[in-house]
Amino acid sequence: MNEKSKIAVIGGGSWATAIAKIALTNAQEINWYMRRQEQIDEFIRLSKNPSYLTGVKFDTDRINFTSDINKLVRTSDILIFATPSPFLKQHLKKLKRPLHNKFIVTAIKGIVPDENLVVTEYFEQFYNVPKDNIAVLAGPCHAEEVALERLSYLTIGCTDRERARMLSQRFNTSFIRTSISDDIMGIEYSSVMKNIYSIAAGICHGLKYGDNFQAVLVSNAIQEMNRFCNATNPLHRDINESAYLGDLLVTAYSKFSRNRLFGTMIGKGYSVKTAQIEMEMIAEGYYATKCIHEINEKYQISMPIVDSVFEILYNRVSPTMEIRKLSEKLK
Template structure:
């Protein structure tokens, strides 16, 4: 079986911290890139991430911290990228080391802005990483629940099944169940769209639409997602699998969903700017909405929910008016 070698986490947010917790339970040795040196020093003093999932404590002897991305890339074989998608390009611009021989695992549920590419496509086109060395982590997986060791199901996507299985073994535990898939592109686009649909669900919650309508919204969202995935990557897939439907449901309904929270604030009358300032966290769906709209301008898939969220966030259409038009299109 393929050997994933030494694993490093690139990113310092809540999902990065959750993945670090999972991986280190197997390897007891990881690299961890933080952008800011002062955050590393604070982590070392406290024994936990000072900003995210502060209840999760680590054995510092099992972690090699660095704020130098090139040092991490040189020393580690498998690189798990967990940075917000809007910041990925700036991070990679610092690279002087090649990535083509590394196993690149993206746990980023977003699109690279200005490129309109999901992350695996960007690594392939901009850094010549072969598709067989590109993997993705998907599935319903709130970091907060991983921190509490609540049962979680993850799907590892990679065109090389052996590599997917090998990496999945570094995640599996009594509270993390794993399976593999070859639908890398489909998983990535689904993870982007589910954030957009979670914003829509949040908007409807803020506008006081009830559970009956939310169920119809989620049903239509999955039909819309399926139409898009079948256009962008027409392979056989079951849209009801947990990596698609499960991730959509947890993001659309959960109190831990920052995209739902962001949408709810918009529905209650917050401006986009005010909602972003108050949240103090990145709602990936805000950026994903614009990118998906631009991608769909050339594909012409029927996507009324995406269009409605875009009109509210970027065209400043009144949420009540736009959602009412959307409800009239549902059956």
């Protein structure tokens, strides 16, 4: 990888659109894969994504769109995946070209369902991508604020620090600050788990619990996250850094957080199905809750918040009853 390496974005949602905006700040052009050709046609006609971050105008002459994932992989060096985790396998189904010689960047804050693997593990195990060829994009960075060019911070996790630094330079802009880390698994698991805690915060908001309780909930959540990260990937990390605590805070409190919105609807009495239909967006935390709950069957870490969200979402336990029980365990 070098400064001339061609960047490609995979995905057509709000986060993929925000990443494309960042990438185009320093790159002359990018490749961009979207599954539906009609979305591409409408994008080119309007000079903006017709469905997401519609306030962001693009110079489409600098974008090589394609709905052919094999063409994208053939013509790109750095592949940035920004699709919802439940759809990753679906996007890769038509892939015939190898990925082991590409630099893979996952901006997916979710776990691959069924396999219960974080995305870096999935690419390693199923596509033989070496560890040094994979990076994680994380941190408190809502797509909507990137679109408004409000100052945001990204952490790039990679075992190869030189490659992490090069990618960091490509993403450093007037509105994006970057840092690097070698705690790939910790960052990735934190990115997954903060969505679960955001759903918990939303449920409590829907049940009309106040700010005092929310503060206790979030402070317990970061301890829970730390216990899980230390058990699954023991190495020195500062859980108070922005890639961990910062990402948790913004997802638990922000009006842009779809996981918090999903939780709020559940707390107000919506069924899971109804909340998902009304949102018209993926709440990654719904899938993450089941995955993390199943992974923790092996580790048996004390995770009362994750357990409570699982009971509410998958066993249809009353949110009122479950949060009341949870409140007795928090401190």
